[in-house]
Amino acid sequence: MGVTQWPGGEAITTKLSEFVGWARQYSQWPMPFATACCGIEYMSTMSSRYDQGRFGWERPSFSPRQADLLIVIGTIGVKMAPVLKRIYDQMAEPKSVIAMGACASCGGMFDTYSVIQGVDTLFPVDIYVPGCPPRPETLLTAYIKLQEKVRNQSLLGEGR
Amino acid sequence: MTREEKQVKLLDDIQKQFGDKIVSAKMDYGMPVVVIDNSIHHDIFAWLKGHDEWKFDHFIDITAVDYKDSRDARFEVVVHLRTHTHNLKVRIKTPLADSSDEKSMPELPTLSDVFLGASWSEREIFDLMGIKFANHPRMTRLLMPDNYEGHPLRKDFPVKGPHRGSFPRGTVVSNKRREPAVAPTTKAKPADQLLPNTPWEKQRKPLSDKPVEAKEGGDA
Amino acid sequence: MLKHVIDKAVTETHIAEEGKERHDYYDLNLGPAHPTMHGILENRVKLDGERIIDAECHIGYCHRSFEKLSEHYSYNQVLTITDRMNYVSSMANNVGWTQAAEKLLGIEVPKLVQYVRVITLEMNRIMDHLIRVGILGVDAGAYTGFLYFMEQRERAYKIIEKMTGGRLTTTFGRVGGLDKPLYPEFKEDVLEWLRPIPKVLKEFHTLVTRNRIFIERFRDISPISKERALSYGFTGPNLRAAGVDYDLRKAEPYLSYSDFDFEVPLGTNGDVYDRYMVCMLEMEQSIKIIEQAINNLPEGSWHADIPEIFLPEKKDVYSSMESMIYHFKIIMHGIRPPVGEVYEAVESPNGELGFYCVSDGGPNPYRLHFRSPCLYFYQSIEELLKGGMLADAVITISSINVIAGELER
Numbered sequence: 001m002g003v004t005q006w007p008g009g010e011a012i013t014t015k016l017s018e019f020v021g022w023a024r025q026y027s028q029w030p031m032p033f034a035t036a037c038c039g040i041e042y043m044s045t046m047s048s049r050y051d052q053g054r055f056g057w058e059r060p061s062f063s064p065r066q067a068d069l070l071i072v073i074g075t076i077g078v079k080m081a082p083v084l085k086r087i088y089d090q091m092a093e094p095k096s097v098i099a100m101g102a103c104a105s106c107g108g109m110f111d112t113y114s115v116i117q118g119v120d121t122l123f124p125v126d127i128y129v130p131g132c133p134p135r136p137e138t139l140l141t142a143y144i145k146l147q148e149k150v151r152n153q154s155l156l157g158e159g160r
Numbered sequence: 161m162t163r164e165e166k167q168v169k170l171l172d173d174i175q176k177q178f179g180d181k182i183v184s185a186k187m188d189y190g191m192p193v194v195v196i197d198n199s200i201h202h203d204i205f206a207w208l209k210g211h212d213e214w215k216f217d218h219f220i221d222i223t224a225v226d227y228k229d230s231r232d233a234r235f236e237v238v239v240h241l242r243t244h245t246h247n248l249k250v251r252i253k254t255p256l257a258d259s260s261d262e263k264s265m266p267e268l269p270t271l272s273d274v275f276l277g278a279s280w281s282e283r284e285i286f287d288l289m290g291i292k293f294a295n296h297p298r299m300t301r302l303l304m305p306d307n308y309e310g311h312p313l314r315k316d317f318p319v320k321g322p323h324r325g326s327f328p329r330g331t332v333v334s335n336k337r338r339e340p341a342v343a344p345t346t347k348a349k350p351a352d353q354l355l356p357n358t359p360w361e362k363q364r365k366p367l368s369d370k371p372v373e374a375k376e377g378g379d380a
Numbered sequence: 381m382l383k384h385v386i387d388k389a390v391t392e393t394h395i396a397e398e399g400k401e402r403h404d405y406y407d408l409n410l411g412p413a414h415p416t417m418h419g420i421l422e423n424r425v426k427l428d429g430e431r432i433i434d435a436e437c438h439i440g441y442c443h444r445s446f447e448k449l450s451e452h453y454s455y456n457q458v459l460t461i462t463d464r465m466n467y468v469s470s471m472a473n474n475v476g477w478t479q480a481a482e483k484l485l486g487i488e489v490p491k492l493v494q495y496v497r498v499i500t501l502e503m504n505r506i507m508d509h510l511i512r513v514g515i516l517g518v519d520a521g522a523y524t525g526f527l528y529f530m531e532q533r534e535r536a537y538k539i540i541e542k543m544t545g546g547r548l549t550t551t552f553g554r555v556g557g558l559d560k561p562l563y564p565e566f567k568e569d570v571l572e573w574l575r576p577i578p579k580v581l582k583e584f585h586t587l588v589t590r591n592r593i594f595i596e597r598f599r600d601i602s603p604i605s606k607e608r609a610l611s612y613g614f615t616g617p618n619l620r621a622a623g624v625d626y627d628l629r630k631a632e633p634y635l636s637y638s639d640f641d642f643e644v645p646l647g648t649n650g651d652v653y654d655r656y657m658v659c660m661l662e663m664e665q666s667i668k669i670i671e672q673a674i675n676n677l678p679e680g681s682w683h684a685d686i687p688e689i690f691l692p693e694k695k696d697v698y699s700s701m702e703s704m705i706y707h708f709k710i711i712m713h714g715i716r717p718p719v720g721e722v723y724e725a726v727e728s729p730n731g732e733l734g735f736y737c738v739s740d741g742g743p744n745p746y747r748l749h750f751r752s753p754c755l756y757f758y759q760s761i762e763e764l765l766k767g768g769m770l771a772d773a774v775i776t777i778s779s780i781n782v783i784a785g786e787l788e789r
Binding site: 132 | 412413414419420440441442443444445448449460464467468511526527530531533534537547548549784785
Binding site for chain 2: 439440443445447448449452483484607608610611612613624626631632720721722723732734736738740746747749751755756758759760788
């Protein structure tokens, strides 16, 4: 990327994918899907001390149709799994998923008849956040990692 | 009267009213405990609630215990009540034998016409223990999905579930050791089998993790 | 032209056919994934315009099978489960479980342990009510108050982290005492934390309590009478808002609550405004209790003198023979209470949290049942929602304070 002379002024040249990636990484619209204890730590991350708004995640959307990031927060039970799959299906491409907490990543301490052993058995997950519950700083690290991933996403589609 | 004297008087009153239907009535860790016969399961609670002196109108708890193979009567339904006028609690236990055949479940009369708070707790006992309550307004499962088979809190039900990988049709369940029932996992699979075909989705490959390269500075 | 089309459409939907109802009732499904629901609760409501005619509630979306798991855990490991029940105030549940286990084993803990448990229970009561009132404000539109309260919660997390090591799920305490001795600056830290809270409560009062908007939104919404509340099994602030004077700290004093001087606020008709005011006043009473306890903190040991049950410290295990034998016996053999059953309850911030524990002489509880207060509140929602507007449904469910972890265990 460089600044070049153009007739009548100056122009900044860059690649379109880099520009779009730079814009997308700082303006994600997350959908927090909070079920259990990790939801309280998400509320702490949303509040004024560990502000998630300074990363660009100012607008949590509660409708999957308007979101491009699904944060699965907390334990997913056998009764809840079809509902969560439907919510994931309703989101438009390109979308990402963060599995926050031990219960969403792998079932956590609940290896029982009523808990799904990890949300990645329903749909692909991009970032796993360990912790029971994870500290807000851990979740912010996950945000930064996701920003790097989104920045390098190609415009032509996945894997191209 | 002191608290202990009131508790003793309560046990005496219950014994006098119901006579030989009371199996035992004594104090246990500071709480009066009464073990009764099945047949007065509804009547004793209606009597306690409507009694002029002991108005047991505060419903605390109802639960069930599975004493598999260690007692003759397999189940025991335990009810805790409280009287607000005298500030006393009482525990009333009803032993209940298992039903003789596989298809039916042991039954008791419902308490939801006496205490409003018993309705969901009895649904939970039906769901997790498999004890039916007759004349209940809505005897359906509370915590597990409606088409679930089995009663999890019984002692012969394993913690991890009896049939991981072969749940009833329509239940979504996860499984890391065998084939999953409904949705495939994200382990390496051919691209056309990654996700089920839904109207909102096209084929999606996993996001690529390209390493972040050092960029040149953006200034001229 | 457009007006003609709209009029025609409106009249066509309201044409009364013979034998059919005049209006079309609308079935709406609030949940399970809904922005205003607390946790995941499903309410199917039948609407006539904005008014709710009928409601049907479904739960079970967060059932984590605590009761089944606890049959495979030892008496100290159950603390990891009780942490996650009412996860907004997890140390209160832990105090309750240690009380129940100690009653079963017949242990009496020293005064210092009792005072520290009282202090943590009251701190957790304040923290729970901060979130409860804050979220009630958010649902009615007052987002600023919530942010002020969350900052106070963050300051409390610092103390809790120094005490136990965790912010939210703490595994506080053991059967027979505390998990580690108190750190030296505990007293100053707690007093420092308490200092700005009355001012923050006063700010929230000026925002909400006499504000015309909130009085209209909260007054006379979903009242409940004393008899119905008792019959449903209400306990805690919801019952006290209905006017019934039942507080376990006064009715059956445990953990040396009889040493402290405090009042129990009561409401009159059990509506949302009464529940809100009862919670605000209870926070002020909790501040009073903490100040009394902290200023009279007794000297003493941080655990009871029961080497067969309480794990000895590691430095003793490596240096003294008896400690090593006790350590080995406790870990391999387990804590085995006598055969019997016990029901013990504490006044958690939501109500009466009871533990019914049946022991068969083995190292794990044979059956452990959690009497969670939320299950009894949420049963009454079907009745409380009928007749109100859809917006009031949100306020009602928020004021009842249902925590999904406790509701479905």
